[in-house]
Amino acid sequence: MTQTMTDQLPAGAADSAAVPPLPPPAKGGHRRTHAGIVPVLAFAGIVVAVMQTLLVPVIKDLPTLLGTAPSNATWVMTATLLAGAVATPIMGRLGDLYGKRRMLLTSLAVMVVGSLICGFTDQLLVMIVGRALQGFAMGAIPLGIGLMRDELPRERLGSAMALMSSSIGVGGGLALPAAALVAQHADWHTLFFAAAGLGVLSMLLTVLVVPETSVRAPGRFDVAGALGLSVGLVAFLLPITKASEWGWGSPRTLGLFGAAALILVLWGVMELRIADPLVDLRTTARREVLLTNLASITVGVAFYAISLVLPQLLQLPTSTGYGLGQSMVVAGLCVAPLGLTMMFVAPLYARIAARRGPKVSLLLGMLVIGVGYGGGIGLMQAPWQTVVIAVVVGAGIGLAYSSLPALIIGAVDPSETGAANGLNTLMRSIGTSVSSAVIGMVLARMSEPLGPVTVPTMAGFRVSFLIATAAVALGVLVAAFLPSQRKAAGARTTPLAQSADEAGTAGPGAAVAADVPSDAAGRSAPVAGAADEPAAGFRGRVVDTAGGPVPGATVTLIDRHGQQAGVTTAAPDGSYALAAPAAGTYVLTGAAQAHAPQAVSVAHAGEGTVAGADLVLTPTGSRLAGTVLGGPEGTALTGAHVVITDAHGDVVTHTTTGADGRWTVAQLPDGPYTLVFSAPGHQPTAHAVQLGGGVDGAGGDTRHQEVRLRPGATVRGTVRGPDGHPLADATVTLLEDGTVAGHAVTGPDGAYAFTDLAGSHYTLSAAGYPPHAAPISLAGGADARLDLELAQPGGAGQRER
Template sequence: MRKARALTLDQRSWPLIAVLAITGACASFMFTLVMPIQAQLPQLLDAPREATAWVVTITLLTSAIATPISGRLGDLFGKRRVILLLLITLIVGNILAAVSTDLTTLLVGRALQGLMSGVIPLGIAVLRDQLPAKRIGGAVALISGSFGFGSALGLPISSLIAETMDWHALFWIASALGVALFALIALIVPKDTAFATGGFDYVGAFGLSAGLSGLLVAIAQGNAWGWTSPLTLGFGVGGVLLLVAWGAFELRLADPVVDLRVAARPTILMTNLASAALGFAFFSSAVLFPQLLELPTSTGLGLGVSLLSMGLILAPAGLVQIAMAPIAARMNRTVGGRATLVTSAVIIAFSYALALLAATEIWQILLANALIGAGIGIGFASMPMLIMGAVDSTETGAANGLNSLMRALGTSSSAAVMGAIQAASSAGISGPTAGGFRLGFAVALGAAVVAGILALCIPKPRPVHAVAVDTSVDVAADSSARTSEMAPESALETA
């Protein structure tokens, strides 16, 4: 009887895990989708380069806004329903981009594509609801790894499409992918049975969106506008003030869009701060390594490879992230999420130390980037487990959404800081200098060290004593096992 039930769970689990992992990879693919044509956009759209830069920025902006809000919507109205809604926005956004001949239409399409990022915390929440406890760790690690996997593999794929077809084909193919995923989600993901209580905080959602928009616009455009320009200061300071006012408003509500009281719990607070630092360290490699690979050899720094070759050289990092999923799950189970997150930070810091010592050959960059992928695969898998161990099942979507938001703030800050470092190092000359790259690697290494220190500040979980569980109460066993990130699998296996 037990074997038959386990077989049924396996048969149901693997399609669910696979489709959610592919959906998460698709969401991250949207970020690298336009990178091969970014330099050509001013000519393709007959628009100034400063304006076409928003084709990338607006996706980052809507992604950061959508992630925590979609998590709360999923808790309230059903995670499956919200995932399907986000897939519809992805399809519509890609169709608009595919038929666009002007910048405005393309920006609207790209903004809708960015909303898709909300599926990653929702997918993690679905796994917690639907899987037996012993399978959650590995499944969450795979979903978390899919974010880097989609970004890493998306670059060579989009490069190949852009080189062999009209640039609009990028979005038609992404539209077809969205349609296929919509059908798979509707077919495979079960309907929700547990919902959070209360209503949706529309005022809070607007305040969060406005505050984040101001802050992220200032970060993204600081290099172009100047960090002390009135525009940058206006958006940045205005965004911070709006977020402070929003936080004060949220604390007065019984059902806020983001429960700051939950976010202030030591485990969640330290995990989220470590997420921001780890996101900063992770994205630094996405800024520095492509430049090193693509710069002409005449500069004395670059390796002069093509865009497609660059994507293929960096793609193994995404494969490593996926390969680390079972290892991360085992580490979460045996040593706990806190130690796993510290290990992630140590690996990434070591990778940047290697880059500081030697990043002049293709194999050196490939090795350092792959090690960063390994560290990120472990770290991104540990954070949702830490979060889920500190919240109720009806808070999972919103809590993981906030964690993804902190990671997004780290990545966007990294892009701005690394861009500023490279711009400063190239002042008065034709391109970045060796000193600029060394400083960038050193700053990224520092961010990884900060992430490790913050992870060490996460409170140790209270020990859980294994209790014999009868097979007739498997549901109760699953629920009990999920209350701690430590030993949920071993408790079930003992039972």
């Protein structure tokens, strides 16, 4: 039954199966600390949101500030939107290939450069370039989520992703009043310098706190795919953002939409034919991924609608009959609860997702959004009512946004996390762009003159809320078709299990066992025992070659198409359970730190049957063994301590010698180590060893270390007076080459002792009466007894035996 991974994996499965859902501990047992990762990554998301929002208070003044026409000034906002849409999937893919932290720092650095360019210019074209560079920071959101998946333990992943996903709303809600305050009392360029400062601070915190992930996707970066997607997205989003100005039926708008459709179709055909695509369209077409992305668009529409309606309503003069006549700063403060509520519901999301799965929290969030917008249609007569609307809608958006990355992560391979979440973030951006265009058009059409300008009517505001309500209703309909979950013996799973009729097209993560407990991110949790075994599928144990359990081993089920059909981790006793989506032949793989992986072919008879399949993993790494000798004759030492530390100085393991002086340590990863040997009555010693060069990664090599510890010499005796009686409180000093090697004061019996001496020539002196000194010669660790006699002044003596 034992075969190598490549012997049994279907075509294309070897690479994905070799990558566990979560990264293993750091080499050599040196574990990373996770303190600070979540707040630092969430702060990066907030910085991105601040960058997006900082110009909102001065939008209406941009033509005057830049000395240009209103139609040209809108490019300052459009450039950021387009650059962010293009950068999000590209930076996500680059993060998967070359390191997510590295690309996160790159995104923030480009944003800082763009902010500084904007801060030092009043020229329209230069400002547009700077704003486009600022848009590259949008890649920080999917990169941060990917880092969380790679670095955090499962129990923290759900709430952490919720906070990161909600950071856009949090930053936007907090930045709006702050930006308004700055715009009212300082030069508007200060907004860009503040954004640059926040970006530098975020980079510094990331360097100090966030480790680089070891998870990498195979392959190369798809340059042609990146160019094709960039051109297609610009051709699609540009007419959406400018259609109200150009006209929805104008040749320019229709021509760009047609060009976008053609470019994106050709791009999709190319992506399906290359080995390392920028976006894996097969994964994207998977049911749970596709429906989650479609739901993301509707949530994006609902999120942006409130940001377009409430600030305008609050700032309109009361002379309109419905305007609330508030200042820019007060309007920002009334909308700020939108972002704050999103942040506060992150822990609530984690609890809901843990019990019911992210699909339920997504549906609940969208229903709350619908209630907020529906109730808001009749609650726009006072500032406090807008605060209520912001709180309710913010709570719903927080739940919905927090659920989206969990659904995506539960359906894709760890090496695809950045790209998949980048695409999902792009879908949200498309939703906000559509919301901006459609609601902007509605408010422009449903307006009335107020002096020299036209302002939206209350009917226009209400229609905008109705559009948001309709969008979220469509989102509920889409999300309802996400794979549903089923109850299992006291536990619930995420909505990733598929019915048997979908097994043929299911992809990685699509068929997580319906009756196996799973975490908030959609991965199966460890199975404790028979009470949790699936109604149909496989169960067994993961053991090593000695028959001992391998707790925490990753067990993956791969279908006949080479796609992941389920994944779980072994319980402390090595047991696991996985559901099978349909009858057929599968490949079951097991992988664990310091063990060679195993893959076996298994068959499932169909619904209602559970097949047993044990996995035997061969320990890898090197083996250390040896003997510790000591004493004058070099005999075996029993109970001697052997401590092994790694290159960081951390203790990897320790053991003691047996009755024959022998010791053994197995399964040490390759690398440098320090062996420290010690035993009572002997001088400790340390040896350096470099492990490596095992055969085929199975069993490793064996290094033998024979060590002889040098006995520690002892000098003891009694200090006596002229009458032969012991002297108390006499000072006895041991000198080696003029250096004090020991110091003692005699007790009532006059006794003194110096132990564990490594040298061979000493001088012993005693004082308290007239001082007296005597040389000592120690050979081979022998013990010496030297009695000293301190005489009255004028006399001295010694007695050695």
